[in-house]
Amino acid sequence: MSQNYEIMVKVVAYDEEKLEAIRDAILDSCHFDGDGLDCDGNEIYIKEVVSLHNEDAEEFSDRLLADIWVANGKWCSVVIETQWIDPEGYQSFSGDKAKYAEMMNVEA
Helix, strand or coil, rough: CCEEEEEEEEEEEHHHHHHHHHHHHHHHHCCCCCCCCCEEEEEEEEEEEEEEEECCHHHHHHHHHHHHHHHHHHCEEEEEEEEEECCCCEEEECHHHHHHHHHCCCCC
């Protein structure tokens, strides 16, 4: 079963040399078309509607966090907000340094 979500992703404090890799990781991982992507040098921001198949919003967010951190090569601040296209569907996830250490199997 798939569910439609409005997804907002914001990345800050990233390695500017990894901007293209992070952008590609977001677009590939989310299957976004990229129309809503904005990169101003200090922040990467995108907001689009996607259909999630075989994963819930938290699983999707964890997968996206890992893809962004791998592309960046280290921790960076990532906020992912999901809005299930239903009045009760809002959820928000973020990846702090402890989550990074846990997911990347490194010390915090």
